Amino acid sequence: MTEFWVGTSWKMTKTLAQAREFARGVGARADWPVRPFVVPPATALAAVAAELGPASPVRVGAQDAHWEDAGAWTGEVSVPQVADAGATMLEIGHSERREYFGETDERVNLKVLAAVRHGLLPLICVGESAEVRRAGGAAEFVADQVRAALAGVPAGVPVLIAYEPIWAIGATGRPARPEAVAEMAVVIAAAAGTRAAVLYGGSVNLGNAVELARVPGIGGLFIGRAAWEVSDYLCIADAVGDLVA
Numbered sequence: 001m002t003e004f005w006v007g008t009s010w011k012m013t014k015t016l017a018q019a020r021e022f023a024r025g026v027g028a029r030a031d032w033p034v035r036p037f038v039v040p041p042a043t044a045l046a047a048v049a050a051e052l053g054p055a056s057p058v059r060v061g062a063q064d065a066h067w068e069d070a071g072a073w074t075g076e077v078s079v080p081q082v083a084d085a086g087a088t089m090l091e092i093g094h095s096e097r098r099e100y101f102g103e104t105d106e107r108v109n110l111k112v113l114a115a116v117r118h119g120l121l122p123l124i125c126v127g128e129s130a131e132v133r134r135a136g137g138a139a140e141f142v143a144d145q146v147r148a149a150l151a152g153v154p155a156g157v158p159v160l161i162a163y164e165p166i167w168a169i170g171a172t173g174r175p176a177r178p179e180a181v182a183e184m185a186v187v188i189a190a191a192a193g194t195r196a197a198v199l200y201g202g203s204v205n206l207g208n209a210v211e212l213a214r215v216p217g218i219g220g221l222f223i224g225r226a227a228w229e230v231s232d233y234l235c236i237a238d239a240v241g242d243l244v245a
């Protein structure tokens, strides 16, 4: 395995001081066996990027951005703005945004196109609900999400796609079984093509990270809660790194 992504989204957590502390912790590390990334809240993007510096191997991502470059969109931030703050990746379509903030497949696609237009690496989140899985429609649902997100994106443009089943995310979630992740990696690769690396997210922790990282077709892990302490993040990156080195 030549490259394996390990990243964490901080969601709506961390003050500036906490964000800087985390950035100092990852910034102190010179050698990475994995491709590291952090996805701070918008308030901390610039501070984290500044702390890491432009040459850092740790990539910084924004959790969301509007599809227009600028304008009268109160409360939003644009892709050029998050890029200006230091983001080189853009997370798009997390299920929390789809569920609570009206993110549709169409908007996800507009945001992917905006990210590509401005040279940010899109990190597109997809995943089915427990209901859809129970009804046997998970593969089709996720393939549709992937195809919709990538409509109009030229074939050679690299993207990351995080498979994050809704039932696996957060305090009430349970991690997907490796076999289910493997099946979905095939589905996503078929829908997205070779330009996509497929990541898994949803209740990843130190105890299950290696098993999930071993899943065929999986090129990274996208972690929430279990990586919010920098020492925990580094432990997971090292455990996975031993596997992929």
Ligand SMILES: O=C(CO)COP(=O)(O)O
Pocket: 009, 094, 164, 168, 169, 170, 171, 173, 201, 202, 203, 204, 222, 223, 224, 225, 226
């Ligand atoms: O949503 C996630 C990453 O985007 C995963 O969150 P948890 O790891 O906290 O379940």
